Amino acid sequence: GQNIDQPTEMTATEGAIVQINCTYQTSGFNGLFWYQQHAGEAPTFLSYNVLDGLEEKGRFSSFLSRSKGYSYLLLKELQMKDSASYLCAVYDSNYQLIWGAGTKLIIKP
Amino acid sequence: GAVVSQHPSWVICKSGTSVKIECRSLDFQATTMFWYRQFPKQSLMLMATSNEGSKATYEQGVEKDKFLINHASLTLSTLTVTSAHPEDSSFYICSASNPGGVQETQYFGPGTRLLVL
Numbered sequence: 001g002q003n004i005d006q007p008t009e010m011t012a013t014e015g016a017i018v019q020i021n022c023t024y025q026t027s028g029f030n031g032l033f034w035y036q037q038h039a040g041e042a043p044t045f046l047s048y049n050v051l052d053g054l055e056e057k058g059r060f061s062s063f064l065s066r067s068k069g070y071s072y073l074l075l076k077e078l079q080m081k082d083s084a085s086y087l088c089a090v091y092d093s094n095y096q097l098i099w100g101a102g103t104k105l106i107i108k109p
Numbered sequence: 110g111a112v113v114s115q116h117p118s119w120v121i122c123k124s125g126t127s128v129k130i131e132c133r134s135l136d137f138q139a140t141t142m143f144w145y146r147q148f149p150k151q152s153l154m155l156m157a158t159s160n161e162g163s164k165a166t167y168e169q170g171v172e173k174d175k176f177l178i179n180h181a182s183l184t185l186s187t188l189t190v191t192s193a194h195p196e197d198s199s200f201y202i203c204s205a206s207n208p209g210g211v212q213e214t215q216y217f218g219p220g221t222r223l224l225v226l
Contacts, residue, residue: 033214042202042217043153045111087153095213097143101152 004100028093035087083107115218132203138183139205193225
């Protein structure tokens with residue numbers, strides 16, 4: 001079966017750095033996405049990785065290793081507004097998007 | 110770019126009535142739109158994939174006669190919850206793929222909260 005694993009919940013301190021991991025086992029791979037979802041709102045697109053390596057976008061960076069079936073989202077200089085769920089999703093060989101259950105990130109002052 | 114809207118944002122209805130939710134891509138043409146449902150504190154659940162001009166593809170366990178999907182144009186898809194019951198109360202979210210953007214990225218509408226009394 002197809003599976004995406006990410007931690008259920010993480011806690012970090014304002015101003016710090018946090019890394020949210022995602023591992024996947026899918027039938028084929030056509031890209032990995034990270035989305036942010038604030039409570040009660042729809043997800044918003046953060047990043048897309050299809051090649052190995054690190055993609056940096058401001059305070060957020062996303063890393064991919066296809067050989068390991070692994071990605072992480074790195075958030076720097078954490079702000080209270082970063083408290084949200086972070087969803088990892090992978091396109092399989094048929095471009096079906098497989099969603100992880102999301103990681104709830106709690107930021108403490 | 111890649112803005113998706115949904116209407117209404119909130120709907121409260123009586124059991125047995127039908128509710129229509131609209132999803133529009135405002136600044137791009139979306140050949141494919143997706144409908145999701147999300148219960149409180151749970152992950153997104155794909156209900157169906159909607160392709161312009163053809164029948165929607167429903168996920169296993171989703172009743173196509175209860176959740177009617179119409180994708181009549183490249184910018185509009187509608188989801189109709191027929192004969193709604195309290196267990197249909199949920200957060201319904203649509204998304205659309207922007208062919209001209211980042212590889213098949215799905216951009217989400219703001220969601221519609223449905224409460225069936």
